[in-house]
Amino acid sequence: MAGKLSLEEIKNETVDLEKIPIAEVFEQLKCGPEGLTTQEGENRLQLFGPNKLEEKKESKILKFLGFMWNPLSWVMEAAAIMAIALANGGGKPPDWEDFVGIICLLVINSTISFIEENNAGNAAAALMAGLAPKTKVLRDGKWSEQEAAILVPGDIVSVKLGDIIPADARLLEGDPLKVDQSALTGESLPVTKNPGDEIFSGSTCKQGEIEAVVIATGVHTFFGKAAHLVDSTHQVGHFQKVLTARAGIREVHFFPFNPVDKRTALTYIDSDGNWHRASKGAPEQILTLCNCKEDVKKKAHAVIDKFAERGLRSLAVGRQEVPEKRKESPGSPWQFVGLLPLFDPPRHDSGETIKRALNLGVNVKMITGDQLAIAKETGRRLGMGTNMYPSASLLGQHKDESIAGIPIEELIEKADGFAGVFPEHKYEIVRKLQERKHICGMTGDGVNDAPALKKADIGIAVADATDAARGASDIVLTEPGLSVIISAVLTSRAIFQRMKNYTIYAVSITIRIVFGFLLIALIWKFDFSPFMVLIIAILNDGTIMTISKDRVKPSPLPDSWKLKEIFATGIMLGGYLALMTVIFFWIMRETDFFPEKFNVRPIKDSPKEMMAALYLQVSIVSQALIFVTRSRSWSYFERPGLLLMGAFVIAQLVATLIAVYANWEFAKIKGAGWGWAGVVWIYSVIFYIPLDFIKFAIRYILSGKAWLNLLENKTAFTTKKDYGREEREAQWAATQRTLHGLQPAPERASLFLEKNSYRELSEIAEQAKRRAEIARLRELNTLKGHVESVVKLKGLDIDTIQQHYTV
Known part of the structure; x- marks a missing residue:
């Protein structure tokens, strides 16, 4: 037996705590089965450090400079170098104005990107801090839930089914554990761990419940991995303790x-x-x-x-x-x-959540271990259908003969839910739905849900889920209930819509700038000032930044990247705007139309004033295009966000002032006056109007949707008003009435004879739900009275324990 070592020597791994007997582990760590005190834990935390890997802090300066090191920045940097390295010809000095303009644009773009990413990183860090797993640790003789980062060698922790081991530890007295170490050792099957054996940080408990003494934390664990924390275990309720004490x-x-x-x-x-x-x-x-x-x-x-x-x-x-x-x-x-x-009734918001999911085109299926009758009853209560099967009849060894001739994939696709589900069935259900080209989201909370959560396209761990479920999920809910999923769906669709809008805008503006200036340069040998292009880009960037905060309407049904529609729309809108710019320049340079009709002085002999007018026209239509691409309906009537509108107004006010008053020799621009500014605005507004018609025409040609749906922004797979929502509500109301015995099952065709019946049916359904709730409360009161009678009959003190039992 080795002599006692100091904690500093323990930190330096002088003794092999994995091999020595448990009694000697306690002796070397200067602790006992009762755990550490809070003060001792804090002292050891100073010595051993937090139970996590050291985080490498990124230099803010290097991070900022990183935004200047990408393909787009390389092009701008090369252009800046060429501006000062190459003379303009004829012995002229380098073009310092363009150099300064390019560098300013590069710095502005890098600053904007740095600020946005830094804010996103701070938000993500705050979210991760809120989602930090917890572990159950024995401190001061009491079990409490703490962050795993505070664990130190000598702590006593509790490990149970579904927990991810928070630190390297030795098992104490109890039944053997089944531990999945595949992530650490590659072993495909769970390993049996007996009392005295070591368990490694990062492995998952598959069976059993036991206490363990921590022997290594943080960077000192077997693989140096940060611990995933132990999920909460339920304390023994007060009523259990009272009954145990009373009954001896x-x-x-x-x-x-x-x-x-x-x-x-x-x-x-x-x-x-x-x-x-x-x-x-x-x-x-x-x-x-x-x-x-x-x-x-x-x-x-x-x-x-x-x-x-x-x-x-x-x-x-x-x-x-x-x-x-x-x-x-x-x-x-x-x-x-x-x-x-x-x-075990459904949550109060479950029915509404499922209704909203169905209205959003999300098909909801129940997967439960309960019996088929319970699953169907719950499905009726929630209005999600009763077409359910016991999973064993679909996926088990002995399939139901009545459905043997129907493909399993088709049954799973059409089913409203599955009952009597075993863990392996959940994975198979998700896999077969994915084979039918469905995007699957899976919710779960237990270790047996982990494989299906991992297999699903979107794994969602509910609040209070086990560590194994959290680790296998893409999303971890921090609030109870599933209604937050609807918020996530709407938010994600809004984000997708913004991305899609910006993509169409980016394609359009690229086509518009390139072809517009190219045609003007080829036909009239007119060179648009590079510095003014930079001004347009800077003002555009300021407006485009507000798209992330814009008010958008999420798609009523799941959307996808329709690349053909995106590029076709972008090319047509960009081509149209480029043509309008070329026509504007032709009228301004080759005709007297504007002077004659609007009583403004001719500027066709003044290239610098034409530069100002052309700059304003390009600036207006470039930014006004945002309002067309952001909307799937009429852009004139769909109100944008205040931030976007404010950015547009400010940018165009600046552009108008430049076009009116600027007199910059280096940029070859001279103010054309308020008269020409008004002409440009009128021209731009007139030729803005057809943009929506072009957008609708392209969508019609590519999708073949009816014009009525196009003009009313109906993009769902139905032409019914509000995407059939009233019909769904009426069906649900009738189901509730039938469920609670208020009427026999109605014929499907008779549900929708009169539109005025929708509200009446909904009111009747609400009354039915209230009656059902009253009936359930009466059942509870009856059960409660029975329990109280039995307790009094047994001679127990009902006043002492009355507040501590739950029916």
């Missing part, structure tokens, strides 16, 4: 729940010293465990079905004697005790 029961061993066995068990000693074992869990598992006869199983299933018809889940209970008085003993034969009904 002493717990000997607890077998935790796992998704394979679907049950939990407790070995205990009663007040007379006799050993017993009780188990609760899924009825099928308990009935099999108790080896019940067929008539008992039939009676039990009949009761379960009655419960299920009322939306109540069933929990079976069994018990056995343990005459050998050892926790490892198999005990005497199990006895079936009975069934407990559990009322």
Whole structure:
């Protein structure tokens, strides 16, 4: 046995804590099974450092300079160098004006990009800090949930099913764990870890529950990985403690729940010293465990079905004697005790969430381990349909003969949900939906959901999910309920719409600038000042930045990158604007139309004044194009965001003042006066009007949609008003009435004879929901009264424990 070492020597890994006995681990770490005190933990945190990898801080200066090192910046830098390295010809000095303009534009663009990315990075860091996992640690003799970053060698932590091990640790007394180390060692199957064995940071607990002593944290762990923190474990409720104390029961061993066995068990000693074992869990598992006869199983299933018809889940209970008085003993034969009904209603917002998802074109399917009858009842309550199948009949060894002739993929695609689901079925359901070219999102909270969450296109871990589920997900919800998913869908569609709008705008403006100036240069040998191009680009950048804050209408149904439509729209709009600029320049240079019609002085003999007028025309139509591309309907009537509108007004005010008053010799521009500024504005507004018609025409040619839908912005797969929302609400209302016995099931065709019936049906449905809720409350009060009667009959103090039980 090695002599005692200092904590500094422990930090330097002088002793191999993985190999020595547990008792010596406690001795070397100067701790015990009762854990550390808060003060000792803080002292050790100063010595060992936080339980995470050292973060490399990025230099702000280097990050800023990085925005000047990309292909677009290289082109601008090369142009700046050429402006001073090459003379203008004829012995003239370098073009310092263009050099300064290009450098200013480069610095402005880099500054804008740096600020935007820095803000995004700060927001992401704040979000990650809020999502930091927690671990259950024993400090000051009490279990509490703490951030894993505070763990130090000597801490006692709790590890259970679904947790990701937060640090390297040694297991204490308890049942063996099943640990998935595949991410660390490549082993494909979970490894059994017995008391005394080491568990590594980053591995996942697949079965069992046990305490462990931390031996290494942060960079000192096996692979130097930052710990994923242990998910919260439920404290023993006060009512449980009271009943245990009153009944004189002493717990000997607890077998935790796992998704394979679907049950939990407790070995205990009663007040007379006799050993017993009780188990609760899924009825099928308990009935099999108790080896019940067929008539008992039939009676039990009949009761379960009655419960299920009322939306109540069933929990079976069994018990056995343990005459050998050892926790490892198999005990005497199990006895079936009975069934407990559990009322587990959907969340108050679930129905509305599902309705909104359906209205957004998101098909919702229920995947549950409950029985088929419960799943159908829940589906009726939520208005999501009752076309459900037990997953075993679809994906199990013995498939249902009645559906054997129908392709499984088609059944899964058309189903509203699946009942009696095992963990492996969830993965298969997602995989087969993806094979049918569906984009799948999957919600889950347990370790058994992790494979399906990983397989799905979008894995969503709900609030209080296990670490394994969080690690496999793309999105982690921080609030209970699923309504936030609808907000995420709308937000993502708004972001997608902004990206799509900007892409069309970028294609259009590129075509417009390149071909417009190219034709003017080729036909009239007129060179547009590079410095004025920079001014246009700078003002455009300021306006384009506000697109990210613009008010947009999310697509009513899932959208996609329709590249043919994007490029066709961009090319046609850009080509039209380029042609309008060329026509404007021709009228201004070759005719007296503007002087005659608007009583302005001719400027066709003044290239610098023509430069000012041309600059203003290009600036106006370039930025006005944003309003066309941002809207799928009439751009004149769809109000943009105040920030976008304000940026446009300011940019065009600056452009107009430049066109009126500028007299910059280096830029070859001279103000043309307010008269010509008015002419340019009138010309630009007139030729802005056809842009929406061009947009609609392109969409019609490519999609073949009816003109009515185009003009009313109906982009869904239906021509019904509001995308059939009223019809959905009426169907849901009728379903609620039928569910609660207010009317027989109506014929489908009779639901929508009169549009005025929608509101009436909705009101009746609301009344039905209220009556159903009152009935459920009466059931709860009845169960509550029964529980109180039993407790009083047993001689327990009801006043003491009244506030601590839950039905």
